[in-house]
Amino acid sequence: MLLGIYNDLYQHFGSQHWWPAQTPFEVIVGAILTQQTSWNNVEKAIVNLKREKILDPKKLREIESEKLETLIKPSGYYRQKTKKLKNFMGFLFERHGGKLEELFGQSIEQIRMELLSVKGIGKETADSIILYAANKPTFVIDAYTVRAFNRIGVTKEKDYESLKKFFEDNLPKDVNLFNEYHALIVALGKNYCRTNPICGKCPLRERCDYALHSYDGAKRKK
Ligand code: SF4
Missing domain, CATH: 1.10.340.30 (Hypothetical protein; domain 2)
Incomplete structure (x- = not known):
């Protein structure tokens, strides 16, 4: 499920090239x-x-x-x-x-x-x-992560350490994956999963409980 979400986000937004810094x-x-x-x-x-x-x-x-x-x-x-x-x-x-x-x-x-x-x-x-x-695999949690993944319905965790553990337990411990995944979640939060979400255009609408219950056009993705 988490890799499926990642793939949908990556296909939609592409690589985010984080972190924007030289050193x-x-x-x-x-x-x-x-x-x-x-x-x-x-x-x-x-x-x-x-x-x-x-x-x-x-x-x-x-x-x-x-x-x-x-x-x-x-x-x-x-x-x-x-x-x-x-x-x-x-x-x-x-x-x-x-x-x-x-x-x-x-x-x-x-x-x-x-x-x-x-x-x-x-x-x-x-x-x-x-x-x-340091380029080491630890999963970063932020407010966008809490909001989006609780809405999607894959977890009810809101606490930082529990949510971090949820991602790390359910994904390969791969620094490039963690790097890109967090950046894609930020893109999701900024573009669609805002305080007032724009579900109709969101690449996750077919996976998302919130969208399925509030947006008629969404169909459940397996
Ligand atoms: S479908 Fe809506 S609630 Fe679900 S992740 Fe996308 S913007 Fe957020």
Whole structure:
């Protein structure tokens, strides 16, 4: 069922080419900046950081907080996000000498535990970093995932860890699959499975309980 949904989404949307970043470090910064804002706003902040040539662990650690706040202002909540970035840099240098490859050389469980110990890094951010920066198979859950998969009716889980386990237990543990699947769910959530869903055009309408009960044109897909 989960692979069938994946195939329908992939056929409809195609490859999403996530994460839109040039380096693992840029993924981490983007994952922190994208909290509570749209990607367009994050891009503006990333452009500022690149222009100042500080998209680098050592430079981001050394830059004054006030200057960093100004540069990341387009991403919103810039004071909190400056603290979060500084917290991450503090962790990376104190625990791993500033070396991402040392952090990412550990098991998924260890990386996740360490990231979650950093103030300001929650589960979705930690899993995004592990999947898209460390390139290791952990499934990322977000609000789009909870909404769409509860509507489709394949699960009643709403809690982060339970839903993550549901995906990981029912899919091959393949980093490329997890990478593409989460990106496709975001495309689904943005384009169709919104607060007011557009079921009539959704590629999952024939699989979806919500659509079958509310949209006359849908027929159940086996
Ligand atoms: S058919 Fe409607 S409710 Fe179901 S996943 Fe698509 S948009 Fe969401």
